[in-house]
Amino acid sequence: MSGFVDLYTASGTILHRMDPRVKIVSVVFLSLLAIIITELVYLLILAAALAGLIFIGRASLSKTLIALRYVLRVMVLIIILWPFFDPHGTPVLFEFGLIKITLPGILGGLETAVRVFCLAVVWYILMFTTSQGDLVRALVKMGLRFDFGLSLSISLRFLPTFTATVESIKDAQRARGMELDKGSLKKRAMNYVSVLVPTIIMALKTADTLSLALQSRAYGARADRTYLRELWMRPVDYLALCISIAIFAIPATAKYIFSVPL
Protein backbone atom coordinates (compact mmCIF):
# COMPACT_ATOMS: atom_id res chain seq x y z
CA MET A 1 0.00 0.00 0.00
CA SER A 2 2.65 2.53 1.03
CA GLY A 3 4.65 1.60 -2.06
CA PHE A 4 1.65 2.55 -4.17
CA VAL A 5 1.18 5.89 -2.43
CA ASP A 6 4.78 7.04 -2.56
CA LEU A 7 6.45 6.32 -5.87
CA TYR A 8 9.26 8.77 -5.09
CA THR A 9 12.75 7.28 -5.23
CA ALA A 10 15.44 9.52 -3.79
CA SER A 11 18.29 10.08 -6.21
CA GLY A 12 20.46 12.88 -7.60
CA THR A 13 19.80 12.61 -11.31
CA ILE A 14 19.18 15.66 -13.49
CA LEU A 15 15.44 14.94 -13.42
CA HIS A 16 15.41 14.79 -9.63
CA ARG A 17 17.25 18.10 -9.30
CA MET A 18 15.04 19.94 -11.76
CA ASP A 19 12.74 22.59 -10.30
CA PRO A 20 9.41 20.89 -9.49
CA ARG A 21 7.45 23.75 -11.11
CA VAL A 22 9.28 23.16 -14.39
CA LYS A 23 8.55 19.47 -14.08
CA ILE A 24 4.83 20.04 -13.53
CA VAL A 25 4.62 22.41 -16.54
CA SER A 26 6.63 20.03 -18.72
CA VAL A 27 4.44 17.10 -17.74
CA VAL A 28 1.32 19.04 -18.70
CA PHE A 29 2.82 19.98 -22.11
CA LEU A 30 4.05 16.44 -22.80
CA SER A 31 0.58 15.11 -21.93
CA LEU A 32 -1.01 17.55 -24.37
CA LEU A 33 1.52 16.49 -26.99
CA ALA A 34 0.56 12.84 -26.51
CA ILE A 35 -3.08 13.82 -26.98
CA ILE A 36 -2.66 15.89 -30.19
CA ILE A 37 -0.40 13.44 -32.03
CA THR A 38 -2.43 10.89 -33.98
CA GLU A 39 0.17 9.19 -36.20
CA LEU A 40 1.33 5.89 -34.69
CA VAL A 41 4.96 6.38 -35.77
CA TYR A 42 5.33 9.71 -33.96
CA LEU A 43 3.54 8.36 -30.89
CA LEU A 44 6.05 5.50 -30.80
CA ILE A 45 8.92 8.01 -31.03
CA LEU A 46 7.41 9.94 -28.11
CA ALA A 47 7.00 6.73 -26.10
CA ALA A 48 10.61 5.78 -26.77
CA ALA A 49 11.79 9.25 -25.70
CA LEU A 50 9.79 8.99 -22.46
CA ALA A 51 11.20 5.52 -21.80
CA GLY A 52 14.62 7.17 -22.23
CA LEU A 53 13.67 9.70 -19.54
CA ILE A 54 12.82 6.84 -17.16
CA PHE A 55 16.29 5.50 -17.87
CA ILE A 56 17.89 8.93 -17.22
CA GLY A 57 15.98 9.14 -13.93
CA ARG A 58 17.41 5.71 -12.98
CA ALA A 59 14.10 4.19 -11.90
CA SER A 60 14.44 0.52 -11.03
CA LEU A 61 12.76 -1.77 -13.54
CA SER A 62 10.83 -3.69 -10.89
CA LYS A 63 9.38 -0.55 -9.32
CA THR A 64 8.42 0.81 -12.73
CA LEU A 65 6.64 -2.43 -13.63
CA ILE A 66 4.74 -2.45 -10.32
CA ALA A 67 3.73 1.20 -10.77
CA LEU A 68 2.59 0.64 -14.36
CA ARG A 69 1.06 -2.82 -13.96
CA TYR A 70 -2.52 -1.60 -14.25
CA VAL A 71 -1.65 0.62 -17.22
CA LEU A 72 -0.02 -2.30 -19.01
CA ARG A 73 -3.13 -4.44 -18.44
CA VAL A 74 -5.36 -1.67 -19.78
CA MET A 75 -3.11 -1.37 -22.84
CA VAL A 76 -3.48 -5.07 -23.60
CA LEU A 77 -7.26 -4.77 -23.24
CA ILE A 78 -7.36 -1.76 -25.58
CA ILE A 79 -5.27 -3.52 -28.24
CA ILE A 80 -7.48 -6.63 -28.12
CA LEU A 81 -10.90 -4.97 -27.90
CA TRP A 82 -10.47 -1.80 -29.99
CA PRO A 83 -10.67 -3.48 -33.46
CA PHE A 84 -14.01 -5.15 -32.58
CA PHE A 85 -15.68 -1.85 -31.75
CA ASP A 86 -14.04 0.29 -34.43
CA PRO A 87 -14.50 -1.53 -37.78
CA HIS A 88 -13.96 1.50 -40.05
CA GLY A 89 -12.01 1.81 -43.31
CA THR A 90 -10.35 -0.74 -45.54
CA PRO A 91 -8.77 -3.23 -46.04
CA VAL A 92 -11.13 -5.58 -44.19
CA LEU A 93 -9.02 -8.40 -42.75
CA PHE A 94 -11.76 -10.60 -41.32
CA GLU A 95 -15.51 -10.68 -41.46
CA PHE A 96 -17.95 -13.08 -39.80
CA GLY A 97 -21.55 -12.03 -39.24
CA LEU A 98 -21.52 -8.91 -37.12
CA ILE A 99 -17.80 -9.15 -36.41
CA LYS A 100 -15.63 -7.18 -38.82
CA ILE A 101 -11.97 -6.41 -38.31
CA THR A 102 -10.14 -3.82 -40.39
CA LEU A 103 -6.51 -2.74 -40.54
CA PRO A 104 -7.29 0.90 -39.52
CA GLY A 105 -9.21 -0.56 -36.54
CA ILE A 106 -6.17 -2.50 -35.34
CA LEU A 107 -3.91 0.52 -35.88
CA GLY A 108 -6.41 2.68 -33.96
CA GLY A 109 -6.18 0.31 -31.00
CA LEU A 110 -2.39 0.34 -31.05
CA GLU A 111 -2.36 4.13 -31.30
CA THR A 112 -4.65 4.57 -28.31
CA ALA A 113 -2.67 2.04 -26.27
CA VAL A 114 0.60 3.86 -26.97
CA ARG A 115 -1.07 7.18 -26.11
CA VAL A 116 -2.26 5.80 -22.76
CA PHE A 117 1.28 4.52 -22.16
CA CYS A 118 2.77 7.96 -22.88
CA LEU A 119 0.33 9.72 -20.55
CA ALA A 120 0.96 7.24 -17.73
CA VAL A 121 4.73 7.35 -18.11
CA VAL A 122 4.85 11.16 -18.14
CA TRP A 123 3.05 11.36 -14.81
CA TYR A 124 5.00 8.42 -13.41
CA ILE A 125 8.25 10.27 -14.17
CA LEU A 126 6.96 13.31 -12.25
CA MET A 127 5.98 11.13 -9.28
CA PHE A 128 9.18 9.15 -9.01
CA THR A 129 11.53 12.12 -9.42
CA THR A 130 9.67 14.56 -7.15
CA SER A 131 9.12 14.11 -3.43
CA GLN A 132 5.62 14.77 -2.13
CA GLY A 133 6.99 17.76 -0.22
CA ASP A 134 8.46 19.32 -3.37
CA LEU A 135 5.30 18.64 -5.32
CA VAL A 136 3.10 20.42 -2.80
CA ARG A 137 5.66 23.24 -2.45
CA ALA A 138 5.59 23.74 -6.21
CA LEU A 139 1.77 23.76 -6.32
CA VAL A 140 1.71 26.36 -3.52
CA LYS A 141 4.28 28.50 -5.37
CA MET A 142 2.14 28.23 -8.48
CA GLY A 143 -0.80 29.73 -6.64
CA LEU A 144 -2.45 26.96 -4.62
CA ARG A 145 -3.53 28.22 -1.18
CA PHE A 146 -1.07 27.09 1.45
CA ASP A 147 -3.86 25.59 3.61
CA PHE A 148 -4.91 23.32 0.75
CA GLY A 149 -1.30 22.39 0.04
CA LEU A 150 -0.76 21.51 3.69
CA SER A 151 -3.97 19.45 3.83
CA LEU A 152 -2.88 17.63 0.71
CA SER A 153 0.57 16.78 2.04
CA ILE A 154 -0.84 15.77 5.44
CA SER A 155 -3.35 13.40 3.85
CA LEU A 156 -0.63 11.86 1.71
CA ARG A 157 1.63 11.57 4.74
CA PHE A 158 -1.04 9.88 6.86
CA LEU A 159 -2.18 7.27 4.33
CA PRO A 160 0.42 4.66 5.39
CA THR A 161 -0.14 5.45 9.09
CA PHE A 162 -3.84 5.05 8.63
CA THR A 163 -3.41 1.74 6.81
CA ALA A 164 -1.33 0.46 9.74
CA THR A 165 -4.06 1.53 12.20
CA VAL A 166 -6.75 -0.25 10.22
CA GLU A 167 -4.62 -3.42 10.13
CA SER A 168 -4.13 -3.22 13.89
CA ILE A 169 -7.88 -2.77 14.45
CA LYS A 170 -8.62 -5.76 12.22
CA ASP A 171 -6.13 -7.83 14.22
CA ALA A 172 -7.71 -6.73 17.50
CA GLN A 173 -11.16 -7.81 16.32
CA ARG A 174 -9.90 -11.06 14.84
CA ALA A 175 -8.33 -11.80 18.24
CA ARG A 176 -11.88 -11.51 19.63
CA GLY A 177 -13.04 -14.31 17.38
CA MET A 178 -14.43 -12.18 14.57
CA GLU A 179 -14.12 -13.66 11.10
CA LEU A 180 -14.36 -10.77 8.65
CA ASP A 181 -15.17 -12.75 5.53
CA LYS A 182 -17.43 -15.42 6.95
CA GLY A 183 -21.18 -15.69 7.21
CA SER A 184 -24.08 -14.13 5.35
CA LEU A 185 -23.87 -10.76 3.63
CA LYS A 186 -25.61 -9.07 6.55
CA LYS A 187 -23.27 -10.74 9.04
CA ARG A 188 -20.24 -9.63 7.05
CA ALA A 189 -21.50 -6.06 6.85
CA MET A 190 -21.99 -6.11 10.63
CA ASN A 191 -18.45 -7.45 11.04
CA TYR A 192 -17.11 -4.42 9.25
CA VAL A 193 -18.91 -2.13 11.68
CA SER A 194 -16.54 -3.41 14.35
CA VAL A 195 -13.61 -2.19 12.23
CA LEU A 196 -15.24 0.98 10.95
CA VAL A 197 -16.24 2.49 14.30
CA PRO A 198 -12.77 2.32 15.92
CA THR A 199 -11.25 3.55 12.65
CA ILE A 200 -13.46 6.64 12.54
CA ILE A 201 -12.82 7.36 16.20
CA MET A 202 -9.06 6.99 15.76
CA ALA A 203 -9.17 9.28 12.70
CA LEU A 204 -11.08 11.96 14.59
CA LYS A 205 -8.69 11.70 17.53
CA THR A 206 -5.68 11.92 15.22
CA ALA A 207 -7.11 14.98 13.46
CA ASP A 208 -7.81 16.61 16.81
CA THR A 209 -4.29 15.98 18.12
CA LEU A 210 -2.82 17.12 14.82
CA SER A 211 -4.67 20.42 14.91
CA LEU A 212 -3.40 21.04 18.44
CA ALA A 213 0.13 20.17 17.33
CA LEU A 214 -0.13 22.61 14.40
CA GLN A 215 -1.44 25.37 16.65
CA SER A 216 1.27 24.78 19.24
CA ARG A 217 3.80 25.35 16.46
CA ALA A 218 2.19 28.69 15.62
CA TYR A 219 0.42 27.61 12.45
CA GLY A 220 -1.29 30.57 10.82
CA ALA A 221 0.43 33.12 13.05
CA ARG A 222 1.03 35.47 10.15
CA ALA A 223 -0.69 35.71 6.80
CA ASP A 224 2.45 36.24 4.70
CA ARG A 225 4.03 32.94 5.54
CA THR A 226 7.79 32.65 4.94
CA TYR A 227 9.39 29.43 3.74
CA LEU A 228 12.31 27.48 5.12
CA ARG A 229 13.05 26.01 1.71
CA GLU A 230 12.67 28.40 -1.20
CA LEU A 231 12.51 27.16 -4.76
CA TRP A 232 15.01 28.82 -7.09
CA MET A 233 14.96 28.57 -10.87
CA ARG A 234 18.48 27.88 -12.12
CA PRO A 235 19.52 28.65 -15.73
CA VAL A 236 19.28 24.94 -16.52
CA ASP A 237 15.68 24.96 -15.27
CA TYR A 238 14.80 27.82 -17.63
CA LEU A 239 16.49 25.88 -20.43
CA ALA A 240 14.46 22.76 -19.59
CA LEU A 241 11.29 24.85 -19.52
CA CYS A 242 12.04 26.30 -22.96
CA ILE A 243 12.84 22.87 -24.37
CA SER A 244 9.63 21.32 -23.10
CA ILE A 245 7.55 24.23 -24.41
CA ALA A 246 9.30 23.92 -27.78
CA ILE A 247 8.74 20.16 -27.88
CA PHE A 248 5.03 20.85 -27.55
CA ALA A 249 4.78 24.11 -29.54
CA ILE A 250 6.65 23.04 -32.70
CA PRO A 251 4.55 19.94 -33.49
CA ALA A 252 1.37 21.76 -32.44
CA THR A 253 2.11 24.67 -34.82
CA ALA A 254 3.08 22.28 -37.60
CA LYS A 255 -0.13 20.33 -37.20
CA TYR A 256 -2.73 23.03 -36.68
CA ILE A 257 -1.27 25.98 -38.63
CA PHE A 258 0.66 24.28 -41.44
CA SER A 259 -1.55 21.16 -41.55
CA VAL A 260 1.37 18.75 -41.42
CA PRO A 261 -0.08 15.27 -40.80
CA LEU A 262 1.17 14.28 -37.30
Next chain:
Amino acid sequence: MAIVGSNACGKTTLAKNLNGLLRPTAGTVVVAGRAAEDQTVAQLSRVVGYAFQNPDHQLFCATVDEEVRFGPVNLGYPEDQIRAKVEHAIEAMSLQSVRKLSPHTLRLSNRRRVSIASVIAMDPQVIVLDEPTTGLDAGETKVLMENVLRLNREGRTIVLITHDMRIVAEYASRVLVMTNGRIVLDSDPRGAFADLDVLRNCGLVPPPVTLLAHRLAKLGIPKDVLSSQELVLRIVLEKGGAR
Protein backbone atom coordinates in the same frame (compact mmCIF):
# COMPACT_ATOMS: atom_id res chain seq x y z
CA MET B 1 4.63 -14.98 33.13
CA ALA B 2 6.19 -11.70 32.07
CA ILE B 3 7.89 -10.95 28.76
CA VAL B 4 10.34 -8.05 29.04
CA GLY B 5 12.89 -6.47 26.72
CA SER B 6 13.65 -3.21 24.96
CA ASN B 7 11.24 -1.74 22.41
CA ALA B 8 11.14 -3.60 19.08
CA CYS B 9 12.86 -6.69 20.49
CA GLY B 10 10.04 -9.00 19.44
CA LYS B 11 7.79 -9.25 22.50
CA THR B 12 4.58 -8.43 20.64
CA THR B 13 5.65 -10.50 17.63
CA LEU B 14 6.13 -13.52 19.90
CA ALA B 15 2.76 -12.96 21.55
CA LYS B 16 0.92 -12.51 18.24
CA ASN B 17 2.27 -15.87 17.12
CA LEU B 18 0.43 -17.43 20.05
CA ASN B 19 -3.01 -16.69 18.62
CA GLY B 20 -2.17 -16.84 14.96
CA LEU B 21 -2.31 -13.13 14.10
CA LEU B 22 1.23 -13.63 12.87
CA ARG B 23 2.49 -16.88 11.39
CA PRO B 24 6.14 -17.94 11.66
CA THR B 25 8.25 -17.94 8.49
CA ALA B 26 10.18 -20.93 9.85
CA GLY B 27 9.48 -23.48 12.54
CA THR B 28 6.15 -24.33 14.17
CA VAL B 29 4.09 -22.83 16.95
CA VAL B 30 2.42 -25.30 19.30
CA VAL B 31 -0.49 -23.97 21.34
CA ALA B 32 -1.86 -26.22 24.10
CA GLY B 33 -0.42 -29.30 22.47
CA ARG B 34 -1.76 -28.59 18.97
CA ALA B 35 0.08 -27.09 16.04
CA ALA B 36 -1.13 -23.53 15.50
CA GLU B 37 -0.65 -23.56 11.75
CA ASP B 38 -3.81 -25.51 10.94
CA GLN B 39 -6.04 -23.45 13.25
CA THR B 40 -7.66 -20.13 12.44
CA VAL B 41 -7.30 -17.04 14.62
CA ALA B 42 -10.89 -17.57 15.78
CA GLN B 43 -10.11 -21.14 16.86
CA LEU B 44 -6.91 -20.13 18.62
CA SER B 45 -8.64 -17.26 20.40
CA ARG B 46 -10.61 -19.83 22.44
CA VAL B 47 -7.28 -20.85 23.97
CA VAL B 48 -5.24 -17.67 23.83
CA GLY B 49 -6.94 -14.32 24.41
CA TYR B 50 -5.04 -11.23 23.34
CA ALA B 51 -5.73 -7.77 24.77
CA PHE B 52 -4.19 -5.11 22.57
CA GLN B 53 -2.12 -2.26 23.91
CA ASN B 54 -4.45 0.45 22.63
CA PRO B 55 -8.04 -0.25 23.75
CA ASP B 56 -9.34 2.30 21.21
CA HIS B 57 -8.38 -0.15 18.47
CA GLN B 58 -11.18 -2.49 19.44
CA LEU B 59 -13.97 -0.65 21.26
CA PHE B 60 -16.96 -0.01 19.00
CA CYS B 61 -20.17 -0.92 20.86
CA ALA B 62 -22.71 1.38 22.49
CA THR B 63 -22.32 -0.09 25.97
CA VAL B 64 -19.65 -1.91 27.96
CA ASP B 65 -21.97 -4.93 28.21
CA GLU B 66 -22.28 -5.28 24.44
CA GLU B 67 -18.56 -4.79 24.03
CA VAL B 68 -17.80 -7.68 26.39
CA ARG B 69 -20.43 -9.87 24.68
CA PHE B 70 -18.86 -9.46 21.23
CA GLY B 71 -16.15 -12.12 21.70
CA PRO B 72 -18.24 -15.01 23.08
CA VAL B 73 -21.02 -14.26 20.55
CA ASN B 74 -18.44 -14.55 17.74
CA LEU B 75 -17.32 -17.89 19.11
CA GLY B 76 -20.94 -19.10 18.96
CA TYR B 77 -21.57 -20.01 22.60
CA PRO B 78 -25.23 -20.61 23.63
CA GLU B 79 -26.99 -17.62 25.19
CA ASP B 80 -26.93 -18.82 28.84
CA GLN B 81 -23.18 -19.49 28.64
CA ILE B 82 -22.57 -16.12 27.04
CA ARG B 83 -24.41 -14.46 29.91
CA ALA B 84 -22.41 -16.34 32.51
CA LYS B 85 -19.12 -15.55 30.81
CA VAL B 86 -19.98 -11.86 30.46
CA GLU B 87 -20.96 -11.67 34.14
CA HIS B 88 -17.69 -13.30 35.13
CA ALA B 89 -15.63 -10.98 32.92
CA ILE B 90 -17.39 -7.82 34.16
CA GLU B 91 -16.85 -8.93 37.73
CA ALA B 92 -13.24 -9.97 37.12
CA MET B 93 -12.39 -6.46 35.88
CA SER B 94 -14.65 -4.70 38.46
CA LEU B 95 -16.71 -2.98 35.76
CA GLN B 96 -20.13 -3.37 37.42
CA SER B 97 -20.60 0.37 37.96
CA VAL B 98 -19.98 1.36 34.32
CA ARG B 99 -21.49 -1.58 32.43
CA LYS B 100 -24.37 0.43 30.98
CA LEU B 101 -22.15 3.32 29.82
CA SER B 102 -20.54 3.80 26.43
CA PRO B 103 -16.96 2.49 26.51
CA HIS B 104 -15.70 5.55 24.62
CA THR B 105 -16.70 7.92 27.40
CA LEU B 106 -14.68 6.06 30.03
CA ARG B 107 -11.21 7.05 31.20
CA LEU B 108 -8.18 5.19 29.85
CA SER B 109 -7.86 2.80 32.80
CA ASN B 110 -11.48 1.75 32.43
CA ARG B 111 -11.28 1.49 28.63
CA ARG B 112 -8.34 -0.84 29.09
CA ARG B 113 -10.27 -2.91 31.63
CA VAL B 114 -13.16 -3.17 29.17
CA SER B 115 -10.80 -4.42 26.47
CA ILE B 116 -9.32 -6.97 28.88
CA ALA B 117 -12.81 -8.01 30.06
CA SER B 118 -13.85 -8.55 26.43
CA VAL B 119 -10.99 -11.04 26.15
CA ILE B 120 -11.76 -12.73 29.49
CA ALA B 121 -15.36 -13.22 28.35
CA MET B 122 -14.09 -15.57 25.63
CA ASP B 123 -12.90 -17.77 28.49
CA PRO B 124 -9.38 -18.47 27.23
CA GLN B 125 -6.87 -20.53 29.18
CA VAL B 126 -4.10 -18.06 28.38
CA ILE B 127 -4.55 -14.29 28.45
CA VAL B 128 -1.95 -12.10 26.76
CA LEU B 129 -1.86 -8.53 28.10
CA ASP B 130 0.19 -6.18 25.92
CA GLU B 131 1.50 -3.39 28.15
CA PRO B 132 -1.71 -3.19 30.21
CA THR B 133 -0.37 -0.62 32.69
CA THR B 134 1.04 1.95 30.23
CA GLY B 135 -0.47 5.35 30.93
CA LEU B 136 -2.12 4.30 34.21
CA ASP B 137 -1.33 5.91 37.55
CA ALA B 138 -0.04 3.94 40.55
CA GLY B 139 -3.49 3.37 42.05
CA GLU B 140 -5.05 2.25 38.74
CA THR B 141 -2.10 -0.04 38.10
CA LYS B 142 -2.47 -1.67 41.51
CA VAL B 143 -6.20 -2.29 41.13
CA LEU B 144 -5.74 -3.69 37.61
CA MET B 145 -2.90 -6.00 38.63
CA GLU B 146 -4.83 -7.28 41.66
CA ASN B 147 -7.69 -8.20 39.29
CA VAL B 148 -5.23 -9.89 36.95
CA LEU B 149 -3.71 -11.78 39.87
CA ARG B 150 -7.16 -13.11 40.75
CA LEU B 151 -7.57 -14.43 37.21
CA ASN B 152 -4.19 -16.10 37.55
CA ARG B 153 -5.31 -17.79 40.78
CA GLU B 154 -8.38 -19.14 38.91
CA GLY B 155 -5.85 -21.21 37.01
CA ARG B 156 -5.38 -19.06 33.91
CA THR B 157 -1.97 -18.33 32.51
CA ILE B 158 -1.31 -14.60 32.21
CA VAL B 159 1.30 -13.52 29.67
CA LEU B 160 2.26 -9.97 30.58
CA ILE B 161 4.22 -7.79 28.16
CA THR B 162 5.60 -4.83 30.06
CA HIS B 163 8.36 -2.31 30.62
CA ASP B 164 7.57 -1.88 34.31
CA MET B 165 10.08 -3.95 36.28
CA ARG B 166 8.33 -3.24 39.57
CA ILE B 167 5.24 -5.05 38.29
CA VAL B 168 7.44 -7.92 37.16
CA ALA B 169 9.10 -8.11 40.60
CA GLU B 170 5.80 -7.96 42.40
CA TYR B 171 3.54 -10.22 40.30
CA ALA B 172 5.44 -12.45 37.88
CA SER B 173 6.44 -16.02 38.68
CA ARG B 174 8.36 -16.48 35.43
CA VAL B 175 10.26 -13.92 33.34
CA LEU B 176 11.33 -14.13 29.70
CA VAL B 177 13.99 -11.58 28.78
CA MET B 178 14.17 -10.89 25.04
CA THR B 179 16.58 -9.01 22.84
CA ASN B 180 16.82 -8.85 19.04
CA GLY B 181 14.09 -11.43 18.56
CA ARG B 182 15.65 -14.02 20.88
CA ILE B 183 14.88 -15.17 24.41
CA VAL B 184 18.11 -14.67 26.36
CA LEU B 185 16.84 -15.51 29.82
CA ASP B 186 14.00 -17.62 31.16
CA SER B 187 13.78 -17.70 34.94
CA ASP B 188 11.90 -16.47 38.00
CA PRO B 189 12.20 -12.74 38.78
CA ARG B 190 14.92 -13.38 41.35
CA GLY B 191 17.12 -15.08 38.78
CA ALA B 192 16.25 -12.49 36.11
CA PHE B 193 17.29 -9.54 38.24
CA ALA B 194 20.48 -11.11 39.56
CA ASP B 195 22.56 -10.51 36.43
CA LEU B 196 22.72 -6.78 35.75
CA ASP B 197 24.88 -7.14 32.61
CA VAL B 198 22.38 -9.29 30.75
CA LEU B 199 19.61 -6.88 31.67
CA ARG B 200 21.62 -3.84 30.59
CA ASN B 201 22.31 -5.43 27.21
CA CYS B 202 18.56 -5.77 26.79
CA GLY B 203 17.94 -2.14 27.73
CA LEU B 204 16.39 -3.04 31.09
CA VAL B 205 16.94 -1.77 34.62
CA PRO B 206 15.67 -3.81 37.59
CA PRO B 207 13.54 -2.10 40.27
CA PRO B 208 15.41 0.43 42.48
CA VAL B 209 15.18 -1.80 45.54
CA THR B 210 16.98 -4.60 43.68
CA LEU B 211 19.66 -2.15 42.52
CA LEU B 212 20.10 -1.05 46.14
CA ALA B 213 20.53 -4.68 47.18
CA HIS B 214 23.23 -5.07 44.51
CA ARG B 215 25.05 -2.07 46.01
CA LEU B 216 24.73 -3.55 49.48
CA ALA B 217 26.13 -6.91 48.37
CA LYS B 218 29.37 -6.14 50.23
CA LEU B 219 27.43 -6.17 53.51
CA GLY B 220 26.25 -9.66 52.76
CA ILE B 221 22.79 -8.75 51.45
CA PRO B 222 21.65 -11.18 48.72
CA LYS B 223 21.26 -9.60 45.25
CA ASP B 224 17.87 -11.09 44.46
CA VAL B 225 15.76 -8.85 46.69
CA LEU B 226 12.41 -7.96 45.07
CA SER B 227 10.60 -5.73 47.58
CA SER B 228 11.40 -3.11 50.19
CA GLN B 229 9.98 -5.25 53.00
CA GLU B 230 12.25 -8.07 51.96
CA LEU B 231 15.28 -5.75 51.95
CA VAL B 232 14.46 -4.46 55.44
CA LEU B 233 14.10 -8.03 56.65
CA ARG B 234 17.44 -9.02 55.12
CA ILE B 235 19.21 -6.03 56.67
CA VAL B 236 17.75 -6.77 60.09
CA LEU B 237 18.75 -10.43 59.80
CA GLU B 238 22.25 -9.46 58.63
CA LYS B 239 22.75 -7.08 61.57
CA GLY B 240 21.40 -9.67 64.01
CA GLY B 241 23.78 -12.23 62.56
CA ALA B 242 26.77 -9.86 62.90
CA ARG B 243 26.08 -9.40 66.57
